[in-house]
Amino acid sequence: ETAVFQTPNYHVTQVGNEVSFNCKQTLGHDTMYWYKQDSKKLLKIMFSYNNKQLIVNETVPRRFSPQSSDKAHLNLRIKSVEPEDSAVYLCASSPGLGNYAEQFFGPGTRLTVL
Amino acid sequence: GQQVQQSPASLVLQEGENAELQCNFSSTATRLQWFYQHPGGRLVSLFYNPSGTKHTGRLTSTTVTNERRGSLHISSSQTTDSGTYFCAIGTSSGQKLVFGQGTILKVYL
Numbered sequence: 001e002t003a004v005f006q007t008p009n010y011h012v013t014q015v016g017n018e019v020s021f022n023c024k025q026t027l028g029h030d031t032m033y034w035y036k037q038d039s040k041k042l043l044k045i046m047f048s049y050n051n052k053q054l055i056v057n058e059t060v061p062r063r064f065s066p067q068s069s070d071k072a073h074l075n076l077r078i079k080s081v082e083p084e085d086s087a088v089y090l091c092a093s094s095p096g097l098g099n100y101a102e103q104f105f106g107p108g109t110r111l112t113v114l
Numbered sequence: 115g116q117q118v119q120q121s122p123a124s125l126v127l128q129e130g131e132n133a134e135l136q137c138n139f140s141s142t143a144t145r146l147q148w149f150y151q152h153p154g155g156r157l158v159s160l161f162y163n164p165s166g167t168k169h170t171g172r173l174t175s176t177t178v179t180n181e182r183r184g185s186l187h188i189s190s191s192q193t194t195d196s197g198t199y200f201c202a203i204g205t206s207s208g209q210k211l212v213f214g215q216g217t218i219l220k221v222y223l
């Protein structure tokens with residue numbers, strides 16, 4: 001099956017802990033993204049990677065760090081989570097940039113910070 | 115930066131009625147993408163429509179780039195169409211999507 005996969009589906013943790021989310025795409029795409037969807041359903045870009053290179057870092061707090069081992073994987077680590085980090089984190093990929101930028105999304109990881 | 119405004123914020127229809135969702139954006143864009151999100155579900159791409167009109171089943175997407183607007187038409191709505199519809203604009207470099215706030219559609223029998 002070719003798609004965008006994310007793990008875990010859900011994660012509940014306490015303030016101050018570290019969490020990691022995984023994203024893998026089997027579409028053969030060059031570009032991957034992380035978006036955050038808050039409790040009001042608003043979606044905002046966090047990071048974009050093209051061919052393993054960071055190209056967008058949208059003024060995200062420094063406790064967030066993306067990690068790309070190859071074009072098919074883009075993970076997200078959050079050091080010392082805070083209550084406002086509770087959200088759904090969505091990973092996406094696209095064939096490339098410019099006119100090849102149609103994006104396809106994974107199912108999301110719902111983070112709850114207690 | 116790019117701003118995207120969707121209207122209406124919410125819409126309630128009886129099954130069989132048509133729906134027209136609007137998307138307006140602040141800067142010239144070369145890519146508009148429509149998504150559907152079922153409650154608790156993933157974002158499903160409905161259309162990738164830089165300009166012109168595209169059809170899929172009961173759905174029609176129209177993008178008028180020089181007027182900075184797009185629309186999504188749903189004909190003969192069904193209860194399974196209920197959910198949130200997002201319009202997103204791609205930056206000229208294609209490095210990210212800027213999303214509207216969504217239109218919540220509820221279709222009842």
